[in-house]
Each structure stands twice: as structure tokens, then as C-alpha cells.
Amino acid sequence: MEDLVAYFTLIGFGPAGWGVPLARAASMTVAVSLSAFGVGIVFGMVGCWAKLSRSVVAHGAATVYTTVLRGVPDLLVIYLLYFGGSQAIGAIARAFGHQGFFGLNGFVVGMMAVGIISGAYQTEVLRGAYLAIPRGELEAARVAGMGRLLMLRRIIAPQILRFALPGMGNVWQLVLKESALISVVGLIEIMNQTRLAVGRTGAAFSFYITGAILFLLITTFSGAAFRRAEAWAMRGMGGRVRA
Amino acid sequence: MKQFDFLWDTFLQLLAGVPVTVSLVTVSVVLGGVLALGLTGIRRTSRPGEWVVSAYVFALRGSPLLVQIFLIYYGLGQIEWIRSSLLWPFLREPWWCAITALALNTAAYQAEVLRGGLNAVPKGAIEAARVCGMGRLMTFRRIVLPIAVRQALPAYTSEVVIMVKATSLASIITLFEITGIAHSIVSETFRAFEVLSLAGLIYLVMNFALTRAFRRLEIHLTPQSRSRPVERPVSKA
Numbered sequence: 001m002e003d004l005v006a007y008f009t010l011i012g013f014g015p016a017g018w019g020v021p022l023a024r025a026a027s028m029t030v031a032v033s034l035s036a037f038g039v040g041i042v043f044g045m046v047g048c049w050a051k052l053s054r055s056v057v058a059h060g061a062a063t064v065y066t067t068v069l070r071g072v073p074d075l076l077v078i079y080l081l082y083f084g085g086s087q088a089i090g091a092i093a094r095a096f097g098h099q100g101f102f103g104l105n106g107f108v109v110g111m112m113a114v115g116i117i118s119g120a121y122q123t124e125v126l127r128g129a130y131l132a133i134p135r136g137e138l139e140a141a142r143v144a145g146m147g148r149l150l151m152l153r154r155i156i157a158p159q160i161l162r163f164a165l166p167g168m169g170n171v172w173q174l175v176l177k178e179s180a181l182i183s184v185v186g187l188i189e190i191m192n193q194t195r196l197a198v199g200r201t202g203a204a205f206s207f208y209i210t211g212a213i214l215f216l217l218i219t220t221f222s223g224a225a226f227r228r229a230e231a232w233a234m235r236g237m238g239g240r241v242r243a
Numbered sequence: 244m245k246q247f248d249f250l251w252d253t254f255l256q257l258l259a260g261v262p263v264t265v266s267l268v269t270v271s272v273v274l275g276g277v278l279a280l281g282l283t284g285i286r287r288t289s290r291p292g293e294w295v296v297s298a299y300v301f302a303l304r305g306s307p308l309l310v311q312i313f314l315i316y317y318g319l320g321q322i323e324w325i326r327s328s329l330l331w332p333f334l335r336e337p338w339w340c341a342i343t344a345l346a347l348n349t350a351a352y353q354a355e356v357l358r359g360g361l362n363a364v365p366k367g368a369i370e371a372a373r374v375c376g377m378g379r380l381m382t383f384r385r386i387v388l389p390i391a392v393r394q395a396l397p398a399y400t401s402e403v404v405i406m407v408k409a410t411s412l413a414s415i416i417t418l419f420e421i422t423g424i425a426h427s428i429v430s431e432t433f434r435a436f437e438v439l440s441l442a443g444l445i446y447l448v449m450n451f452a453l454t455r456a457f458r459r460l461e462i463h464l465t466p467q468s469r470s471r472p473v474e475r476p477v478s479k480a
Binding site: 209 | 308309310317318319321409411412415425426433434435436442443446
């Protein structure tokens with residue numbers, strides 16, 4: 001009982017509590033995950049287009065992209081972007097006569113790294129969704145005289161969104177969990193904030209379990225949101241979706 | 244030439260991390276597999292058992308592996324009775340902490356993979372086995388498990404690949420596997436592109452070999468999908 005009181009004082013919003021920094025860190029996790037998810041969708045769309053295109057070069061490039069990014073540890077990709085980016089900027093700066101190590105912004109690096117990684121998964125999700133559109137509907141749209149853009153807007157995009165939602169939900173969960181790795185480049189999200197709190201207080205178990213609970217809360221609530229979105233997207237389709 | 248020497252030297256240094264990565268993967272996947280079998284057993288015994296296992300799977304799949312590693316490596320030391328228990332000499336070591344975290348984590352995922360495989364076993368096959376007079380255990384051993392394993396194999400392959408990638412997190416708690424070595428070379432030489440790309444290449448080759456091997460196993464376990472040997476025409480002389 002005493003332990004519980006001590007725990008809640010530690011993570012609470014009182015003067016001795018870490019509630020405010022933890023809440024701020026949780027919103028940082030959500031913010032960086034949302035941005036990375038957005039970047040991933042852009043990469044996924046380009047990748048999907050390339051994989052479906054008839055151009056050998058585009059198809060090959062997309063295959064290399066998805067194979068490499070899904071076969072290499074995420075931590076390595078984050079390091080590559082962070083240290084490699086600093087290396088590149090350092091080289092440019094040296095050409096202009098500056099010296100020293102250039103650190104990059106953790107938020108931008110993390111967003112890009114996790115975005116590029118999730119884009120590889122997003123590519124496959126979107127491709128599967130595109131292939132799930134009945135061919136007859138595309139032909140019908142052509143016959144009805146729709147141009148490519150109109151067809152994309154009215155027939156393809158809405159259907160891809162519907163078929164891709166479950167897969168996108170999985171990618172979102174992946175992004176959320178990968179965002180914890182961004183702590184290695186110094187962004188103050190849940191993982192890093194709990195580490196700082198542990199460094200100050202020494203209460204390692206209390207804070208790391210709190211970090212885990214915060215992640216569980218975010219994954220649970222966003223998972224429920226995705227299920228509602230699925231139910232909404234499938235409305236009127238006959239099939240029943242767990243709401 | 245100097246450039247090539249550096250790359251070759253780095254490559255050799257990184258190769259030294261391969262055994263560490265491989266043993267991390269093997270030990271944790273095997274331990275996790277045993278644990279997953281146990282979890283599946285508990286899940287099938289009773290309602291409360293089902294709840295407990297579902298809660299375990301939910302917690303382990305819903306939080307990042309990095310948090311779980313930190314919780315075990317740094318967090319367990321805060322608890323008095325663990326520090327005075329027999330397990331403490333193990334849980335003090337980064338190696339065993341990484342193994343514990345990876346095994347507990349993959350057990351949750353493997354339990355789900357196994358569940359999918361078990362659900363795919365046709366009811367008729369089980370009934371037929373019972374009718375033939377097989378007991379519950381023998382039915383499980385001869386009929387259910389082989390079909391379930393075959394069904395679950397593709398999902399199992401991707402789980403092992405994910406584990407290979409996940410071992411890179413062990414570098415954060417000071418283990419010198421491939422990523423850990425790469426990181427230390429980068430901080431000494433500042434040549435991030437070359438070093439990290441080489442490390443990535445090693446992971447790619449490992450995962451490629453792994454998926455190839457599992458693919459072979461899949462084909463081996465699905466004899467009915469193999470092409471039949473060509474029958475020679477019998478001459479009717």
C-alpha cells in the first residue's frame with residue numbers, strides 16, 4: 001500500500017511527481033509517430049505506384065527498397081540517417097571551411113527514418129489493396145468515359161482506402177513501437193523521458209513500467225480508433241466488421 | 244586502395260559480431276518457442292487460463308521491445324526480492340537480460356502464430372484420428388501438431404526474421420553484436436555510411452539465407468505440392 005502511494009506520488013502531477021514531463025513525452029511520441037506514419041504513406045504510395053508500373057527500372061527499385069528496408073534492423077536505419085546525415089552535412093560544411101561534428105534534429109531524423117521503414121510495409125499494404133479492387137469496376141469506369149485522374153479519385157482511391165485500412169492499422173502499431181527507437185538520437189519521447197527520470201530518481205522499475213503502460217494505452221486507444229474507422233469504411237458493404 | 248583496406252578491415256570486425264547475433268537469435272527463439280507452447284497449453288485448458296495468456300500477449304505485443312529490455316535490465320534491480328534471489332547472478336548480466344527480454348517477447352508473437360496454425364487444423368482430421376482409436380496425446384502428436392506446424396511455417400519464418408532484426412537492440416545494453424560493433428566503429432571513425440551499410444549488408448545476407456532455408460523446409464513438408472516424377476512411357480512392344 002505504501003509502495004503504491006509512493007509510486008503514484010512519483011509519477012503523479014504533484015510537485016514531486018513526473019506527471020507533466022511524462023505527459024509531454026507521451027504527446028511527443030504521438031506527434032513523431034503521426035508524422036512518421038504520414039511520411040510512410042507518401043513513401044508507400046510512391047512504392048506502390050512503382051511496384052505496379054510496367055517500367056522495369058521503377059519496379060526493380062521498389063523491390064530493392066522493400067526488400068532492404070524489411071531485412072535490415074530499424075536501429076541501423078536510424079543510425080544511418082542520423083550519423084550518415086551528419087557526415088554528409090559535415091562534408092558540405094568542410095567544403096565551405098567549417099569544422100566539427102554536426103548533430104541533426106532528432107525529431108526530423110526519427111520521423112524520416114521510421115517513415116522510410118514503414119513506407120516499405122505500407123507499399124505492400126497499398127499494393128494488396130489496389131489488387132483487391134475488382135477489375136470489372138476499373139473497366140466499367142473506363143467505359144463510362146472517366147479519365148485516369150477522375151478514375152483515381154472516384155474509384156481507385158476510395159476503394160484502396162477501404163481495403164488498406166486493416167493493414168494500415170498494423171503499420172501504425174509498428175510505427176508507434178518503433179518510435180521508441182528514436183530515443184537513441186536524443187528526442188525526448190516516452191522512452192527517453194523515462195530514462196531521464198530513472199537517472200534522476202533511480203526508480204528504474206517504476207518508470208520503465210510506466211513507459212510500457214503509456215505505450216499500451218496509446219496502442220489500445222488508437223487500435224480502437226482504427227477498428228471504428230474500418231467499420232465506417234465498410235458500412236453498406238454487407239460484411240460485418242467488429243466495431 | 245586505402246579505402247578498400249578500411250572497408251575490408253571493418254567487414255572483418257563486423258563479422259566477429261555474427262556469432263553473437265546468431266546465438267542471441269537461436270537461444271531466444273528456441274526458449275520463446277518452448278514458452279509459446281506452454282502458453283498455448285494454458286490457453287486451451289480453461290477460461291481464466293485463456294484470459295491470462297491473452298493479457299500476456301496483449302502486453303508484450305503492445306509495448307516496444309526496447310522498453311521491455313530496459314525494464315528487465317535496469318528495472319528488475321529495483322525490486323528487493325529479485326536482487327536477493329537465485330536468479331540475480333543471471334539477471335545482472337546484459338547477455339541474459341537480452342535473452343530473457345527477446346524470449347518473452349517472441350513467445351507472445353509465437354503463441355499467436357501457433358494459435359493461427361492450430362485453428363487451421365480441419366475438425367474432420369481430428370475426428371478421423373479419434374475414430375481410428377488414437378488417444379488425445381497421440382492425435383495431437385501425429386495429426387494436429389504436424390498440420391499446425393506446416394500451416395504456421397510462413398508466419399514463423401517472418402517472426403524469426405523479425406527476431407534477427409530485433410537482436411540489434413541488445414547493442415543498447417552494451418552487447419557487442421553486429422549493430423553494437425558498427426556503432427562503436429562509427430563513433431571512432433565518423434564514417435557512418437560505409438560502416439552501417441556493411442552492417443546492413445550482413446543482416447540482409449543472414450535474412451536471405453534464413454528465408455531460403457525455411458522455404459526449403461516448407462517445400463520439404465509439403466510433398467503433395469512437389470511436381471511428380473515424370474513417368475516414362477511404357478512401350479507396348
